Amino acid sequence: MKNKIKEVLSEVLEMDNSEITDDLNQENCLKWDSLQHLNIMVELEETFDLSFEPEEIADMITLEKIIEIVTSKK
Amino acid sequence: MNYQDKKIFVFRNYTVESLFSKFSSIEYGGYDGFEGDFGRHDLYMWFYLCPIKTNPESSANEINNIYNKLELALNGMRGNNATFILFTIEDWSPFSFQNSNFVVSDAIHKYNEKLRDLEQKNDFIKVIDIGNFSKEVRTKEIIDWKYFYISQMVINPRLVKPFQNWFLKKLDSIYSIRKKCLVLDLDNTLWGGILGEDGPDGIKIGDAFPGSVYRDFQELISVASKNGVLLAVCSKNNEADVLEVWSQHPEMILREKDFVSYRINWNDKATNIVQISKDLNIGIDSFVFIDDNPIERELVKSLLPEVSVPDFPDQAYMLPEFFKKVYSDYFQIYRLTNEDKNKSIQYHQEKIRKTEASKFTSIESYIKSLNIQLIIHAANKYNIPRIAQMTQKTNQFNLTTKRYTEDDIRQFVNDGHFVNCISVNDDFGENGITISSIFVLNKEKKIANVDSFLLSCRILGRKVELCSFKFLLNRLFEIGIRRVEGQYIKTRKNSVCSGFYEELEFELVSEKDAIKNYALDLTKPIILSGDYKIEFENEK
Numbered sequence: 001m002k003n004k005i006k007e008v009l010s011e012v013l014e015m016d017n018s019e020i021t022d023d024l025n026q027e028n029c030l031k032w033d034s035l036q037h038l039n040i041m042v043e044l045e046e047t048f049d050l051s052f053e054p055e056e057i058a059d060m061i062t063l064e065k066i067i068e069i070v071t072s073k074k
Numbered sequence: 075m076n077y078q079d080k081k082i083f084v085f086r087n088y089t090v091e092s093l094f095s096k097f098s099s100i101e102y103g104g105y106d107g108f109e110g111d112f113g114r115h116d117l118y119m120w121f122y123l124c125p126i127k128t129n130p131e132s133s134a135n136e137i138n139n140i141y142n143k144l145e146l147a148l149n150g151m152r153g154n155n156a157t158f159i160l161f162t163i164e165d166w167s168p169f170s171f172q173n174s175n176f177v178v179s180d181a182i183h184k185y186n187e188k189l190r191d192l193e194q195k196n197d198f199i200k201v202i203d204i205g206n207f208s209k210e211v212r213t214k215e216i217i218d219w220k221y222f223y224i225s226q227m228v229i230n231p232r233l234v235k236p237f238q239n240w241f242l243k244k245l246d247s248i249y250s251i252r253k254k255c256l257v258l259d260l261d262n263t264l265w266g267g268i269l270g271e272d273g274p275d276g277i278k279i280g281d282a283f284p285g286s287v288y289r290d291f292q293e294l295i296s297v298a299s300k301n302g303v304l305l306a307v308c309s310k311n312n313e314a315d316v317l318e319v320w321s322q323h324p325e326m327i328l329r330e331k332d333f334v335s336y337r338i339n340w341n342d343k344a345t346n347i348v349q350i351s352k353d354l355n356i357g358i359d360s361f362v363f364i365d366d367n368p369i370e371r372e373l374v375k376s377l378l379p380e381v382s383v384p385d386f387p388d389q390a391y392m393l394p395e396f397f398k399k400v401y402s403d404y405f406q407i408y409r410l411t412n413e414d415k416n417k418s419i420q421y422h423q424e425k426i427r428k429t430e431a432s433k434f435t436s437i438e439s440y441i442k443s444l445n446i447q448l449i450i451h452a453a454n455k456y457n458i459p460r461i462a463q464m465t466q467k468t469n470q471f472n473l474t475t476k477r478y479t480e481d482d483i484r485q486f487v488n489d490g491h492f493v494n495c496i497s498v499n500d501d502f503g504e505n506g507i508t509i510s511s512i513f514v515l516n517k518e519k520k521i522a523n524v525d526s527f528l529l530s531c532r533i534l535g536r537k538v539e540l541c542s543f544k545f546l547l548n549r550l551f552e553i554g555i556r557r558v559e560g561q562y563i564k565t566r567k568n569s570v571c572s573g574f575y576e577e578l579e580f581e582l583v584s585e586k587d588a589i590k591n592y593a594l595d596l597t598k599p600i601i602l603s604g605d606y607k608i609e610f611e612n613e614k
Contacts, residue, residue: 035095039234
C-alpha cells in the first residue's frame with residue numbers, strides 16, 4: 001500500500017522514487033503545490049477506487065497523513 | 075508540434091491551470107478579467123467556461139458580460155501580431171429546473187455566434203468549439219461537484235488528460251499539420267465481403283445492414299474528399315472486377331473518379347503505396363492506410379514506418395465512429411482554404427495533363443501548349459493563411475524548409491520584406507496559390523536574401539518555378555537590389571530543388587554540411603521565356 005502511494009506521488013510530481021521520502025509533505029516539497037495536490041488526490045482516488053471528503057483532502061498534505069487516510073478507508 | 079517556445083496567456087473565469095500544465099510558458103489572467111498584458115505573448119486564449127449559477131437569469135447576464143469583456147480584451151489585442159483563440163461556451167449548468175426556460179441556451183447561442191462572427195472578420199482569431207471536447211468525454215461527468223466547490227474547477231480533474239490531448243490536437247490543427255492522402259483497402263473495408271469470392275452482386279453495400287454501414291462509411295469518406303483529403307485505393311483484387319463494380323454497382327458511393335490513384339493487383343501493399351506516392355508526388359509520411367487485414371497493416375507499418383496505420387475496428391458497425399476519429403486525428407484542419415477544397419479536382423486535372431504530356435515530343439512544346447498564366451500576389455490578409463500553410467506543408471520543392479505561422483508571415487510583411495505568393499492557371503484549370511516566396515531585404519546594402527521559396531508539388535514539372543523566380547528577381551532589380559543571396563538547405567525530401575540555383579546561374583559561394591550558399595549579382599533585367607504569361611495581380 002505504502003509503496004503504491006509513493007509510486008502515485010512520484011508519478012504525479014514527476015520525481016524519482018527515491019526522492020519520495022517518508023517525511024515528504026507540501027511544505028518541504030517545491031513541486032507539491034495546490035494544483036498538484038488536486039492531481040495527487042485524483043490519482044489516489046482512481047488508483048485505490050476511493051473517494052475522499054473535502055476535509056480529508058485538506059488534511060492529506062503530508063505523506064504520513066495520506067497513508068493513514070488511505071489505509072483507514074481500505 | 076512542440077509549443078514549448080510559445081508564450082501563452084489565458085483569460086478565464088474558473089480554475090483551469092491544470093488543464094494547461096504541459097505548457098512551460100503560460101500565464102493566467104485574474105478570474106473574470108480581461109487585462110492581458112498585451113504585446114508580450116504569442117498566443118492568447120479566451121477560456122471562459124459556462125458560468126455555473128443557480129439562477130438562469132443571472133447566468134444569462136453573466137454570459138453577456140463575458141462577451142463585453144471579450145470586446146475590451148480585443149481592443150488590447152489588435153495590431154500586436156498574436157493569435158487569439160476563443161473557446162465557445164456550452165451549457166454545463168445543471169441548474170435548469172424549468173424545461174421551458176431558454177434564457178441560458180439563448181444567451182449561449184448568441185455568444186457563440188458572435189465568436190464565429192469575430193473569427194470571420196479577423197484572421198488572427200480562431201474559434202475552438204468546446205462542445206467538441208465534451209462529446210469526446212460524454213460518458214464521464216464534466217463537473218465533479220466536490221472538486222468544483224473546493225477548487226473552482228469546472229472541468230473535472232479526471233478529465234485533465236483527455237482535455238490536454240484534445241487541446242493539443244486542436245492546436246495542431248490551428249497550426250495546420252496534417253496528412254494528405256487516405257489509402258483504402260476494398261474487401262471488408264469499403265464494402266462487406268470479398269469481391270473475388272462473393273461476386274459483384276454478393277458484396278455488401280446499400281440499405282440493409284451490414285451494407286448500410288459500408289455505405290455510410292463511404293459517404294463519410296466522400297465528404298472528407300470534398301474537404302481536400304486525397305483518396306487512393308490499394309487492394310488485392312482483379313482490377314477488371316473492381317472497375318466493373320465501380321462503374322456498374324448501383325449502390326456504390328465512391329467510384330473510380332473519386333480516387334486520385336489506385337493500385338489493384340497482387341503485389342505487396344508497401345510497394346503499391348510507394349508507387350501511389352510517386353504518382354501523386356507527395357511524401358510517404360503524408361499517407362494514412364486503412365485495411366481490415368491486420369497482416370497487411372503490420373506489413374505496411376514495418377516496411378513504411380512513416381505511414382500512419384490506425385487499428386481497424388472489430389465490428390463493422392463501428393466504422394463511422396472509427397472514421398470520425400481517423401479524420402480528427404490525421405486530417406482535421408482549422409480553416410479550409412479554397413485550395414484545400416479544390417485539391418481533389420486539381421489532382422484529377424493533373425492526371426489528364428500527364429496523359430497530354432506524353433503526346434508532345436518535347437517538354438517545351440507541351441508547356442507552351444498549356445497557356446500557363448502566373449499571377450503574383452503581394453502578401454495580404456487574404457493569402458497570408460495560405461502562405462503560412464504552404465511553409466508548413468511543403469517538403470519537396472522547398473529550398474530552406476523554414477516553417478512559419480501566420481503571425482510570422484505578418485511579421486515579415488510588417489518589417490517591409492518582399493513576400494509574395496503566386497497562383498498558376500492554365501488551359502486545364504486553376505491551380506490556385508501554389509508558389510510562395512519570402513525575400514528578406516537589406517535596402518541599404520542593396521542585398522536581398524531568399525529566406526523561403528517553395529512550390530507545391532502538384533505543379534512540379536512545368537518549370538513555372540524558374541520563370542516566376544526570374545520575374546521576382548527583375549522586380550527586385552527595379553526596386554534597387556543589386557545582389558541576391560540564397561541558401562539550399564538539404565533535407566531528406568527536398569532533393570528535387572537541389573540544382574535550382576545552378577539553373578538560375580547563381581554562383582556557389584560556400585558549402586558546409588547540408589547548407590550551400592549561393593549568390594547572384596543583378597546587373598540587368600533577366601529575359602523571360604515567352605511561354606508563360608506573368609504579371610502582378612494589381613497591375614492587370
